[in-house]
Amino acid sequence: MASRPAGTLYRGKLGMWTWVLHRITGVGIYFFLLVHILDTALVRVSAEAYNSVVASYKTEIIGLAEIGLVGAILFHAFNGIRIILIDYWRKGAKYQNQMFWVVLVIWVVLMAGFIPRQLSNIFGA
Amino acid sequence: MAIIIEQPDAPRSRKGAQWEKRAWIFMRASGIILVFLIIGHLSVNLILPEHGVKAIDFAFVAGKWASPFWQVYDGLMLWLALIHGTNGMRTIVNDYTEREWLRKSLNIALWVVAATLILLGTLVITTFDPCIDPNVHNYLPELVCKG
Numbered sequence: 001m002a003s004r005p006a007g008t009l010y011r012g013k014l015g016m017w018t019w020v021l022h023r024i025t026g027v028g029i030y031f032f033l034l035v036h037i038l039d040t041a042l043v044r045v046s047a048e049a050y051n052s053v054v055a056s057y058k059t060e061i062i063g064l065a066e067i068g069l070v071g072a073i074l075f076h077a078f079n080g081i082r083i084i085l086i087d088y089w090r091k092g093a094k095y096q097n098q099m100f101w102v103v104l105v106i107w108v109v110l111m112a113g114f115i116p117r118q119l120s121n122i123f124g125a
Numbered sequence: 126m127a128i129i130i131e132q133p134d135a136p137r138s139r140k141g142a143q144w145e146k147r148a149w150i151f152m153r154a155s156g157i158i159l160v161f162l163i164i165g166h167l168s169v170n171l172i173l174p175e176h177g178v179k180a181i182d183f184a185f186v187a188g189k190w191a192s193p194f195w196q197v198y199d200g201l202m203l204w205l206a207l208i209h210g211t212n213g214m215r216t217i218v219n220d221y222t223e224r225e226w227l228r229k230s231l232n233i234a235l236w237v238v239a240a241t242l243i244l245l246g247t248l249v250i251t252t253f254d255p256c257i258d259p260n261v262h263n264y265l266p267e268l269v270c271k272g
Contacts, residue, residue, distance in 0.1 A: 023213075023217060026217075027214070030213065030214055033206055033210055034238065034242065037207070037242045037245065038245075040186075041245055043183060043186050043249065044248070046258075047257065047260070050186070051183055054182060066178070070171075073163060077163065084153050084156065118177060121171075121176055121177030121178055122177075122178070122179075
C-alpha cells in the first residue's frame with residue numbers, strides 16, 4: 001500500500017473538518033433563515049395565515065428537524081468563536097485543536113438541555 | 126480548458142482589499158453579536174414558554190412586538206444574520222464557481238435576495254399591526270384599535 005503523505009498541520013485533520021462543517025452548517029442555516037423571514041412576514045398578512053404556517057413548526061417531523069437546526073446553529077456559533085480566537089488570540093493557532101474539544105463539550109451540554117425540552121414540547125400533551 | 130490559478134500574492138486593487146478587509150471584520154463582529162441574539166431568541170421562543178414551540182402564534186408575536194425592545198432585537202437579528210449569511214454564501218460562491226459570469230450572477234442574486242428580505246422584514250417589524258387579528262382583545266386587552 002502506498003504510504004500516505006504525513007499531512008500538514010491542517011490537511012485531513014480537525015482544522016480542515018471543522019472548516020467543512022462550518023461551511024455546511026452555515027449554508028443550511030442560511031436557507032432556513034430565508035424561509036424563516038418569509039414565514040414570519042405573514043404576521044403582516046393576517047393572524048390566520050401566520051398561525052396556519054406556524055402550525056407546521058409544531059408537527060413531530062419539523063419538531064425533530066428543529067433539533068438538527070439548533071444543533072447546526074450551536075456548532076456554527078461556538079466554532080465561530082473558536083475561529084475568532086484563532087485569529088485574534090496570540091495562542092489561538094496553537095490551541096485550535098483543544099478549542100475544538102471545548103466547542104464540542106459546550107455543544108453537548110447545550111444539546112443535552114435542549115433535546116429533552118424540545119421532545120417533551122413536541123410529543124407531550 | 127486551461128485553469129488559471131490566481132497568484133496568491135497578486136496585488137488587489139486598494140478598494141477591493143479594503144472591501145474584503147471590512148467584510149472579514151464584519152463577519153467576526155456580527156458573529157459575536159449573533160451568538161448572543163440567537164441563543165436569546167431560541168431560549169425565549171423554544172425553551173422558556175410553557176409548551177415551547179407550541180406556544181408560538183400570532184398572539185405570541187403581537188405580545189413581543191408590543192415592546193420596542195423586541196422590535197429592535199428582532200430587527201437587529203434580521204439585518205446582522207442576513208448580511209452575515211449572505212457574505213458567507215458569497216465566500217462559498219467565490220471559492221467554488223469557475224466561470225466568471227456564473228460567479229457574478231450568483232453573487233448578484235445573493236445580494237438581491239438579501240436586500241429584498243431585509244426590506245420586507247424591516248417593513249413587517251415597523252408596520253406590524255396587531256389589530257388585524259379580530260381576537261386581539263383576548264390577549265392585548267389594553268390595546269386601542271382604530272375603526
